[in-house]
Amino acid sequence: MLTAYNLGKKYKQEWALEPLSFRLERGMYGLLGPNGAGKSTLMRLLAGLMAPSTGEATVQGVSVRSGLQARSRIGYVPQTFQMYPQLTARELLRHTARLKSGASRAEQEREVERLLHSVNLEDKADRPARTYSSGMVKRLGIAQALVGSPDVIIVDEPTTGLDPEERIRLRNLLAETALRSVILLSTHILGDVETSCKDVIVLTDGKLRYNGALSGLARHAEGRLWQWEASELEWRAMAQERLLAARRTADGVLCRTLADAPPTPYAQLAEPSMEDGYLALITERQAKLAECAH
Numbered sequence: 001m002l003t004a005y006n007l008g009k010k011y012k013q014e015w016a017l018e019p020l021s022f023r024l025e026r027g028m029y030g031l032l033g034p035n036g037a038g039k040s041t042l043m044r045l046l047a048g049l050m051a052p053s054t055g056e057a058t059v060q061g062v063s064v065r066s067g068l069q070a071r072s073r074i075g076y077v078p079q080t081f082q083m084y085p086q087l088t089a090r091e092l093l094r095h096t097a098r099l100k101s102g103a104s105r106a107e108q109e110r111e112v113e114r115l116l117h118s119v120n121l122e123d124k125a126d127r128p129a130r131t132y133s134s135g136m137v138k139r140l141g142i143a144q145a146l147v148g149s150p151d152v153i154i155v156d157e158p159t160t161g162l163d164p165e166e167r168i169r170l171r172n173l174l175a176e177t178a179l180r181s182v183i184l185l186s187t188h189i190l191g192d193v194e195t196s197c198k199d200v201i202v203l204t205d206g207k208l209r210y211n212g213a214l215s216g217l218a219r220h221a222e223g224r225l226w227q228w229e230a231s232e233l234e235w236r237a238m239a240q241e242r243l244l245a246a247r248r249t250a251d252g253v254l255c256r257t258l259a260d261a262p263p264t265p266y267a268q269l270a271e272p273s274m275e276d277g278y279l280a281l282i283t284e285r286q287a288k289l290a291e292c293a294h
């Protein structure tokens with residue numbers, strides 16, 4: 001179990017992450033938010049890599065800042081995983097196993113082989129990392145985070161740079177791991193969250209905006225999602241940035257937008273998806289900021 005109690009981070013006078021609290025049980029959770037929302041700050045705080053300005057995070061009741069005891073319980077994969085270029089995948093995983101795992105050498109070896117297989121790096125396991133593609137480095141990053149079967153795995157943008165086959169393989173590996181661990185994955189790819197996570201955390205401007213079931217996210221766009229068919233001329237005259245989607249039809253362009261009132265007399269309320277709900281959440285905030293600025 002991963003818990004945040006009043007956890008927050010300030011840089012000088014500014015909150016990068018305003019104090020927040022939550023409790024995550026075993027399973028896979030999506031962490032969503034626009035650029036600068038505070039996702040990396042939250043992940044680094046939860047991984048114990050950064051001292052909070054307030055509050056604390058714990059794994060199974062142990063503070064994530066309590067050194068070795070906590071480190072073996074947490075696996076973290078940063079957005080860009082860096083390693084010594086001359087090390088091979090097998091060497092890195094062996095080294096990580098020695099540091100993190102209390103198991104016997106023979107068990108550590110078995111785990112290294114199992115992980116190389118899981119991330120499809122068996123064939124390249126003895127080549128130096130400098131010869132790896134970015135997707136292979138990403139997969140190696142995931143494998144090192146899984147060493148020692150930690151209780152919590154935090155992954156920043158896990159599928160960026162992976163081809164579709166590898167993306168599916170990785171998603172399945174994380175889904176299987178989520179049966180026994182807490183997995184928090186930050187991503188800009190809503191599809192990854194939709195296929196893998198039951199619950200989601202949304203941050204905007206350093207604030208916790210939503211923490212709950214993925215299915216509940218759509219509710220934020222309910223009664224505010226409008227759809228109508230515009231002629232091509234009307235569509236060209238519209239403020240395009242206000243449209244969530246525009247799809248050509250036989251007679252014109254099918255438009256969707258978020259608004260408190262119908263944007264045209266022909267617009268009808270539409271059934272929102274999780275993505276519409278997410279966009280409603282993050283644009284609400286931007287709209288309020290714009291109002292304040294005027």
Ligand SMILES: Nc1ncnc2c1ncn2[C@@H]1O[C@H](COP(=O)(O)OP(=O)(O)OP(=O)(O)O)[C@@H](O)[C@H]1O
Pocket residue numbers: 011015016017033034035036037038039040041042
């Ligand atoms: N070292 C730092 N010093 C000052 N401000 C910082 C520092 N690191 C991050 N910030 C600020 O904290 C806020 C949150 O940043 P963070 O990197 O956590 O966002 P993010 O959601 O991960 O963004 P992205 O999706 O772009 O990676 C931003 O306003 C950022 O400018």
